[in-house]
Amino acid sequence: MTHPYKLYGCKRCGSVPIEAALAEIGAPYEAVELDFAGNEQWGDAYRKINPLGRIPALELPDGTIVTESAACLLIVCERHPEAGLLPPANSSDRGRLYRWLMFASNNIYEAIGRVDYPERYVEDKAAAPGAERVAMKDLERFWQMVETHLKPGPYALGPRYSALDLYLSVLARWSVRDWVIDNCPRLADMVRVTAARPKVAPIWQHHFGGEPL
Incomplete structure (x- = not known):
């Protein structure tokens, strides 16, 4: 380097x-x-x-x-x-990681933008609250899809820790946080385990304080 x-x-x-x-x-x-x-x-x-x-x-x-x-x-x-943050290239877990990483990037991340800045998505600013409500419903639907497809924990791919855990954890910390805690227990547990990892914890503390989710 x-x-x-x-x-x-x-x-x-x-x-x-x-x-x-x-x-x-x-x-x-x-x-x-x-x-x-x-x-x-x-x-x-x-x-x-x-x-x-x-x-x-x-x-x-x-x-x-x-x-x-x-x-x-x-x-x-x-x-x-x-x-080891990516599964082997020829493994089914590599395909699962790509699928859900891209799903999160294209759908969850985008919906968070609509929640945070709804006025950017409408011509009439009076319609912004409605756009935000739609985005919130989209987030709930997307997170429920992730919850349904998660492998038995502790991580998104099961026992294997990966880059997908880092990405999903940060997005879950941003969006519909209380809803995720109440409705996506496997996802919430994955965030807590990921945020507590020795090398992740100091970064999590710097950005989000003491609460993992």
């Missing part, structure tokens, strides 16, 4: 699972914490890194920029197979 990974993120945002994966791997990295409340992600400096102004972005040791949280997570894990 010519230099460590550089991870652009902020507190409680989409960079958290990548940061946790880097910690689990033991790979050297520099965490660049952007001022999200101050809209630093929309500034010219960061827009040169990610023109969409979205977090996270990951600079690889050779200077290549990767965006999109699931892509950042996968490339880190693929480059460090010794950490």
Whole structure:
């Protein structure tokens, strides 16, 4: 490596699972914490890194920029197979991981955006509360699908810990949190076990405080 990974993120945002994966791997990295409340992600400096102004972005040791949280997570894990955060390439668990990671990225993450910023999805701002309610219902439906398809724990793929646990745990911590606790016990247990892992716990504490979910 010519230099460590550089991870652009902020507190409680989409960079958290990548940061946790880097910690689990033991790979050297520099965490660049952007001022999200101050809209630093929309500034010219960061827009040169990610023109969409979205977090996270990951600079690889050779200077290549990767965006999109699931892509950042996968490339880190693929480059460090010794950490075991991805199941073997020819295993059925690798297919399950890809399926649910992409499901979470394309559906759950997107619905969280509609909950947080409903006014961006409607022409008439008066319709924003309705858009938020629809997004909340979508989240409940999506999380129930994940709950139904989880293997017997403690992790999403059963006894095997993987990058999928990191990704799902962060998204569950963001969205319909009380509903998840009340209606998705297997998912809630997976988050608690993941957040308590020795290398994940300090990062979780930094971003989310003492509560795992």
